[in-house]
Amino acid sequence: MPAGSADAEAMRTVVGLARDLRAGRCTATALMSELLDRLERQRALIGAVAATDPETAMAEAEAADRRLRAGRARAMEGVPYTVKDWIDVAGLPVSGATRRDRGADGRRPVRDATAVARLRAEGAIVIAISTAMADNARYGHTRNPRDPSRAPGGSSSGGAALVAAGVAPLALGSDSGGSIRLPAAWCGVAGLKPTFGRVPLTGHFPRAGALEDGRTVIGPLAASVADLAAVLPLIAGPDGMDAGAPPVPLGDPAAIEPRRLRVGLITTGDEPMTRAVKALAEAGAVITAERLPDVRDEALELTRRHWGRTSLTGAEHAGLLWDWDRFRRRMLAATAGIDVLVTPATEGPVPLWRESAEGDYQWLLPWSLTGAPVVAVPVGTQDGLPIAVQVIARPWEDHVALAAAGLIEAAHPPTGAL
Template identity: 45%
Template sequence: MVRLSASELARRIRRKQISAREVIEAHLLRIEQVNPGLNAVVALSAEEALAQAVKADATLARGEAVGPLHGVPFTVKDWIDAAGLPCTGGEARYKNRIPVRDASVVSRMRQAGAILLGKTNVMVENEVYGRTHNPYNPAYSPCGSSSGEAAIIAACGSPLGLGSDSGGSIRQPAHACGITGLKPTTGRLPLTGHFPFISAMNDPRTTIGPMARFVEDLALVLPVLSGVDWQDASVIPMPLADWRQVKIDGLRVAFYTHHAEAEPTPETAAACRRAARLLAEHGAQVEENLPPRIEEAYEITRQYWARVESEDDEEWVSSSRSQLDGDEVARHLFIWDRFRRAMIGFMARQDVILTPAAELPAQPHGQPEGRIPYTLPYSLTGYPAVVVRCATSPEGMPIGVQVVARPWREDVALAVAHLLEQTLGGWQPPPL
């Protein structure tokens, strides 16, 4: 049962082939089995989840209408508020912080019928909960800040969950742990309830997004999460097209593996090239083509990191001392905008950009994890991107490919990723 997709779990629960209680019990048991070796789930809500499952089954028994995720379990990164559960951000100074309100995205998951299992660890290691391990080899890193979310999903402790991504923190763990993750277009989902606080005007990179083992589950959850919440002023009520209606035949696809800031392993580059050939075989117009100014993404991001942010959403509470003066901030914004203008001009001639997800597959704890030159550019532009497993390293670790689409065309990114998943393997059960 725990290996089923969230979509299939939802179908079987609605048809009364399995009960929500059985599903929740199975996932709680799986967490009990695998979490000691992963340290992925850091706050479990077992009693409440079981109580919600009983209510979900009673609702079905009465013949009442149910949401698209009725009875389906999910988990949430410890940077996203869930009422009644700790949200520490992995920082000791916040270890006693327990929010009283859900983040907008968590509330929407519950309203759709999903049942929260608990919160998941952040970063590879932090001072509150310690280190998270990769389910394919506990000696290896799960990478990125949505590390616990990716690890527990890959290990079948949760069918899907919520992460967040500023420069690759959904996409890098998805790659390292062999699952799939979606960074939506900036402005499609509200950031209300993200912790630490994100000012969308100051940081147009960060998004919340879904993570799962199967692409169809990303597509299932995205409409649930999307849309205006009347709290985050950056959200745009853009229509969401049906990914199942996208035709691969005729799509214009640019791919690349190397540039001045990117040097992948041979196996990583080969996975991207194999994915490109597959799309060509299905009628896409594929060419190797490097976007303009792509090598500038790292320096723009470094300059962003040198700026100061507020830790509070109502009062200016400086997170640190800015390393840039006013003129340098203005220059940084100009260079960032110039980069975005160059990229949107490139996308005028493309439907999809295909890249590796990272330079390296997951590495042993303590070893350099490589740079993230493939994910950073599309955080700076705000484009939607899906990572899906397409290969395996000689060490047995997953290798992901990134599918980037035009702004607001998550449907295209999902359709391409689904084809790659179905043909090149997608998620594979870890040896746990």
């Protein structure tokens, strides 16, 4: 291992990497140089990179080392991360994954999105803009580093792939109908869809939010649930610009007692669920006997009927809001007696590249419609490919979802960098 570099396992972990940097076990410049080299090697294999600025990244790493030596390190000092090509980073090209002939060519934001600005203020360094949408006319295919013949999921495809490939320990993505959770599940990393409004959407491009699409949230993907829990407080909270981000306090996952957790299920049949339920039960959580309603078909139809169209009349938009609110209220009532709901993250194994389809999102869509916080957490592999579940809590109880997901992860620790 090169002098001053981090070991492979620490490079996959935000918490461990930040600890090693503060302790002087690695330097930010050696780490950044090593990861930029890895990024270029992986770029040819998985195509997950939309843009980079190595000179700026190295300059910021040098500044981080000066702060580290002076004892002035911030929470994320020197930690590299990627940002989805839908989230503004000042000075870097952010296209919103649009085609080159549709007006986004040359777009370089002059200011960071709120989530990016907050991570920058804590010392984190953008190593790359990651691809959005696995099959994109702008920058081609993104492939799954676990098996390049397999789909990586979307639309936060590049971020999940680069975390799984060990290029960066953290990715900032966004999720409207599963776009953090699906790539996390298929690439074998952890992903958090926070409560709608928990993280401001200021600087998300194309614009998203309550007036455009009230399902969209910005959230992290990382090697472990502990990383998600460490990053969320840094990016959460109102910014005075996004009216859909209220000042709701964020709880502490460490304060949740496992034996007080009531866990609801819709199905128990497949291998991911068997592993997750066993892990929660052995940790002391109460697995309730009642089965919750399976609303996958209803959520898929609601999504297809309204968001699958290019335009809506005023009456149709009003109907959408009515249908959506009725669905949300019914699901919140159905889960009132439990703390978390655990479901499969996806239906079946990671598909081959061209075999992914609308049905891949059927376990993901309902919880986008409710605005609830959801953690996608790996539970190991099956036939050599990642498998995962999702842990859903009530709105604004992100810490409860993280706590339960952490119990599952403890029984199925994340794998090291590839």
